[in-house]
Amino acid sequence: MSLSDNKTTNGWFTSDSRRVIIQEYGIFFAFLLLSLILSVSNEYFLTSGNISNILLQTSINGVLAIGMTFVILTRGIDLSVGSVVALAGIVSGSLATTSATAGVFGAPYPAYLALVVGVLVGFACGTIVGIIVSRFAVPAFVATLGMLSAARGMTLIYGGGKPVPGLTPDFRWIGTGNILGVPMPVVILAVVFIVSWWVLNRTRFGRYIYAVGGNPHAAKTSGINVTRIRFIVYTISGSLSGLAGMMLSARTGSALPQAGVAYELDAIAAVVIGGTSLSGGVGRVTGTLIGALIIGVMNNGLDLLGIQSYYQQVLKGALIVGAVMLDQKRNHGQ
Amino acid sequence: MKRLLIGLIASVAIFAAPAMAQEKKLKIGATTYGLNAEFMQLWSAALKEHPAVKSGDVELTVFDGRYDALVQQEQFNTMITQKFDAIIFVPMDVEAGAAAVQAAHDAGIPVVGSNARVNSDLLTSYVGSNDVLAGEMEAKAVLDKMGCKGNLVILEGPIGQSGQIQRLEGNQKALQACPDVKVLETQTANWSRAEAQTLMENWLTAHPGQINGVIGQNDEMALGAIEAIKAANLNVSDFAIAGVDGVTDAINAVKDGLMASVLQDGSAQAQGALDVAIKAVRPDYTPVSTVWTQYPDMKWNDGKDKDYLVPWTQVTTKNADKLLESRK
Numbered sequence: 001m002s003l004s005d006n007k008t009t010n011g012w013f014t015s016d017s018r019r020v021i022i023q024e025y026g027i028f029f030a031f032l033l034l035s036l037i038l039s040v041s042n043e044y045f046l047t048s049g050n051i052s053n054i055l056l057q058t059s060i061n062g063v064l065a066i067g068m069t070f071v072i073l074t075r076g077i078d079l080s081v082g083s084v085v086a087l088a089g090i091v092s093g094s095l096a097t098t099s100a101t102a103g104v105f106g107a108p109y110p111a112y113l114a115l116v117v118g119v120l121v122g123f124a125c126g127t128i129v130g131i132i133v134s135r136f137a138v139p140a141f142v143a144t145l146g147m148l149s150a151a152r153g154m155t156l157i158y159g160g161g162k163p164v165p166g167l168t169p170d171f172r173w174i175g176t177g178n179i180l181g182v183p184m185p186v187v188i189l190a191v192v193f194i195v196s197w198w199v200l201n202r203t204r205f206g207r208y209i210y211a212v213g214g215n216p217h218a219a220k221t222s223g224i225n226v227t228r229i230r231f232i233v234y235t236i237s238g239s240l241s242g243l244a245g246m247m248l249s250a251r252t253g254s255a256l257p258q259a260g261v262a263y264e265l266d267a268i269a270a271v272v273i274g275g276t277s278l279s280g281g282v283g284r285v286t287g288t289l290i291g292a293l294i295i296g297v298m299n300n301g302l303d304l305l306g307i308q309s310y311y312q313q314v315l316k317g318a319l320i321v322g323a324v325m326l327d328q329k330r331n332h333g334q
Numbered sequence: 335m336k337r338l339l340i341g342l343i344a345s346v347a348i349f350a351a352p353a354m355a356q357e358k359k360l361k362i363g364a365t366t367y368g369l370n371a372e373f374m375q376l377w378s379a380a381l382k383e384h385p386a387v388k389s390g391d392v393e394l395t396v397f398d399g400r401y402d403a404l405v406q407q408e409q410f411n412t413m414i415t416q417k418f419d420a421i422i423f424v425p426m427d428v429e430a431g432a433a434a435v436q437a438a439h440d441a442g443i444p445v446v447g448s449n450a451r452v453n454s455d456l457l458t459s460y461v462g463s464n465d466v467l468a469g470e471m472e473a474k475a476v477l478d479k480m481g482c483k484g485n486l487v488i489l490e491g492p493i494g495q496s497g498q499i500q501r502l503e504g505n506q507k508a509l510q511a512c513p514d515v516k517v518l519e520t521q522t523a524n525w526s527r528a529e530a531q532t533l534m535e536n537w538l539t540a541h542p543g544q545i546n547g548v549i550g551q552n553d554e555m556a557l558g559a560i561e562a563i564k565a566a567n568l569n570v571s572d573f574a575i576a577g578v579d580g581v582t583d584a585i586n587a588v589k590d591g592l593m594a595s596v597l598q599d600g601s602a603q604a605q606g607a608l609d610v611a612i613k614a615v616r617p618d619y620t621p622v623s624t625v626w627t628q629y630p631d632m633k634w635n636d637g638k639d640k641d642y643l644v645p646w647t648q649v650t651t652k653n654a655d656k657l658l659e660s661r662k
Contacts, residue, residue: 042540044542056535161369163581163582176565183565251561252531254527254557254583258371299532300536303536304540
């Protein structure tokens with residue numbers, strides 16, 4: 001977003017990829033600026049403990065937002081992620097609990113089994129939405145709004161509206177454990193990010209996603225199976241929501257039926273702040289990650305400074321709208 | 335919309351097995367602020383277990399208010415149109431509930447409040463617990479463990495809800511006795527465990543080694559704080575932590591010596607409210623629920639009192655197992 005960016009990139013890249021790089025650096029610059037302000041105003045902001053906290057607090061939204069990026073790149077939207085978080089959390093929790101009343105018959109099962117089932121629950125929700133959107137041409141907004149309601153209802157029916165306490169330590173490891181000192185949720189986010197980056201940037205499937213979002217008709221004419229691509233992105237978002245649901249319950253120690261309410265909004269916010277266009281075809285998963293980090297840093301920083309959470313909501317709203325305004329201006333300027 | 339299904343199920347599943355009734359069956363409706371959380375479920379389950387409902391003497395319908403004061407008002411209108419004999423009301427909102435009570439009063443239907451307050455003097459009676467007292471009890475538990483010195487933080491409920499206002503009043507009342515204790519932070523975590531966990535993680539960073547106590551205005555938030563302390567590799571027993579409500583996870587945590595909690599007896603609130611409601615319709619009624627023998631301090635007084643306050647029970651390692659047993 002600055003002169004120097006233009007200078008260094010001039011002649012090195014095509015104008016298209018230069019615009020993308022500027023977009024990414026623009027948001028990265030905003031992230032650094034925010035971090036700088038917070039480091040100056042609070043002595044604890046830049047401590048290793050706090051950085052670990054920020055990453056931890058960003059991990060769940062980060063995973064959801066990456067799934068959301070796939071969907072938004074195809075011009076879609078997934079409003080159901082928060083409800084799927086709760087459903088996957090409660091179903092996997094009922095397999096991994098030592099509580100006699102809240103568990104299913106034979107619980108606790110090994111953690112890996114609960115984890116597989118949790119991802120499958122998310123995958124199933126994504127499959128249903130994917131079929132409705134891709135085969136029946138129902139607008140994604142409507143199909144996923146339906147799933148938002150239905151998955152929450154199923155969560156309440158499945159668990160009788162009660163939380164599932166007493167999750168086994170093995171299961172909780174994905175929320176509370178660490179690998180070489182890096183908290184597990186952060187490791188999961190990193191893995192999800194790297195795989196998604198690779199898929200979107202280095203595979204044919206990834207290029208198809210951009211093509212479908214950029215111009216579905218052209219994509220279809222050039223032989224891409226648009227229906228299939230549209231279907232798959234919802235299963236990705238659903239599966240990642242399932243994963244995020246288990247990260248959440250593993251972190252809090254109980255699977256709660258009210259978990260994940262309004263999480264879709266933070267996920268969409270991260271994608272939008274990260275520079276992905278809601279009209280599809282343009283955007284980077286790196287931007288999404290930074291968008292999620294900006295939200296995480298802002299919430300953390302304002303807590304450190306002792307600012308009421310109500311102001312945090314106002315600031316987040318301003319940030320979302322501001323990011324899109326900048327984006328529009330930049331695109332017009334090209 | 336998402337709670338519609340549950341609401342339907344709740345209202346359909348209520349009709350108890352009919353039995354020989356010596357008088358005309360009473361039609362009593364209850365509207366709760368919402369049936370999504372554990373506490374209100376215990377409350378409505380207890381209502382259905384009331385002896386008068388079991389015997390078929392009372393035909394009970396429980397409505398799910400879906401956390402919306404307007405939805406509750408519509409449910410009042412439904413009950414008025416269908417000529418219910420009495421209404422039990424757990425309002426979502428202190429102020430907005432008053433209009434609904436007025437409408438029922440105009441139609442000559444007695445309304446008994448339960449669990450949460452509504453700003454109306456037209457209530458026949460209120461059967462609930464004193465949240466100011468709960469706030470005082472939990473704060474005292476924290477302050478006692480801190481030895482009346484050091485620093486603490488307060489995790490509040492959603493600002494403006496009667497539970498948050500009254501429990502905070504109680505918190506502050508207890509704090510007055512310990513002028514040396516400093517309150518480092520007071521913020522809302524909206525009764526949510528996940529929100530409280532994030533908040534506490536950030537506070538532990540902002541005030542390293544300075545936080546000695548945590549007052550959670552409900553158990554969920556206190557449990558979130560415990561998770562944050564564990565995640566920061568600190569020793570939970572170095573902190574004085576308390577919550578309110580006595581949810582299952584909290585009773586387990588009390589058993590493990592991690593926190594203190596006071597039990598809000600939702601069952602007693604529900605069953606007591608139904609006794610008072612029946613009495614308002616049938617002047618010769620004597621209460622049949624066990625509530626009045628369980629809490630001898632709460633006098634029946636012929637069902638004529640304006641306020642019936644169900645006492646709080648401190649959850650201790652001694653009574654924890656018994657409380658957990660009663661949940662099964």
